[in-house]
Amino acid sequence: MKIAVLSGKGGTGKTTVSTNIATVMNWNYVDCDVEEPNGFIFLKPEVKKTEYVKIPVPKIDEEKCIRCNKCADVCQFNALAGTKTGIIFFDKLCHGCGACTMVCPVGAITEEGRKIGKIDIGNTESIKCMRGLLDIGEPMAPPIIKRLKALVDEETTIIDCSPGSSCSVVAAIEGVDVAILVTEATPFGLHDLKIAVELVRQMNIPFGIVLNRADEEHDLITRYCEEEKIALVGKIPYAKKAAVLYSEGKLLIEDEEYNKMFKGIGERILGVKACS
Ligand code: SF4
Numbered sequence: 001m002k003i004a005v006l007s008g009k010g011g012t013g014k015t016t017v018s019t020n021i022a023t024v025m026n027w028n029y030v031d032c033d034v035e036e037p038n039g040f041i042f043l044k045p046e047v048k049k050t051e052y053v054k055i056p057v058p059k060i061d062e063e064k065c066i067r068c069n070k071c072a073d074v075c076q077f078n079a080l081a082g083t084k085t086g087i088i089f090f091d092k093l094c095h096g097c098g099a100c101t102m103v104c105p106v107g108a109i110t111e112e113g114r115k116i117g118k119i120d121i122g123n124t125e126s127i128k129c130m131r132g133l134l135d136i137g138e139p140m141a142p143p144i145i146k147r148l149k150a151l152v153d154e155e156t157t158i159i160d161c162s163p164g165s166s167c168s169v170v171a172a173i174e175g176v177d178v179a180i181l182v183t184e185a186t187p188f189g190l191h192d193l194k195i196a197v198e199l200v201r202q203m204n205i206p207f208g209i210v211l212n213r214a215d216e217e218h219d220l221i222t223r224y225c226e227e228e229k230i231a232l233v234g235k236i237p238y239a240k241k242a243a244v245l246y247s248e249g250k251l252l253i254e255d256e257e258y259n260k261m262f263k264g265i266g267e268r269i270l271g272v273k274a275c276s
């Protein structure tokens, strides 16, 4: 079973929810927030293997090239441009689709791998952990996310997604069994939550909501869940002890009250799948 944890906006506590639930429920953890993977700060796994992720990019043989421009014309991403002196290749724009290689009439294009990031694989005492890390300056996260997901086995796994609702999030939540949307009780939180709800509804993924930093005064998320008939699977209270544990790089489940709370959330997540 794959459980994606996402949030419409950054800073809602998505990684806090992911790492604590993964540990307390003994579920494996995959950090797909490849531009800023910080789950390992809290889980502190021992990294046992690193795999580099490459995408296939064209390599043009200038001797064979007849300057026909067909490769530049077919490229949907403007990664190739024809000039008087030959073809110019902009590697960061290339999506590795292979179309240019296919259309070249003289076989002047071969493919070579270009490294865009890496995957770390390891474990804590109780769970398996993986994270993707996009190289600085690289624009394309989905190839790393797809590779990470291909490495996920059949065991129950938490997939910690990027914030927002970009193509990185779509790549991370594609094919999951359940999605958990982490939010906060602010107008911005609700605004971005609605976008995330729209996304998981469009993708037909059963989902529930976890409200982080909840307090008695602000109930706009609770009301929204009631109005939309969405399962509110957990409320994590606004408390100084959570902030202290977080700032020390510790899991909140070290505290008995939070331990019980996250176990309850984990069990209710299983209920979201069962009710779908
Ligand atoms: S592999 Fe695809 S994206 Fe890259 S240069 Fe060729 S046509 Fe463009």
Ligand code: SF4
Pocket (backbone or CB within 6 Å): 060, 064, 065, 066, 067, 068, 069, 070, 071, 072, 087, 103, 104, 105, 106, 107, 108, 109
């Ligand atoms: S399609 Fe092949 S021959 Fe034509 S410009 Fe591109 S590399 Fe050169």
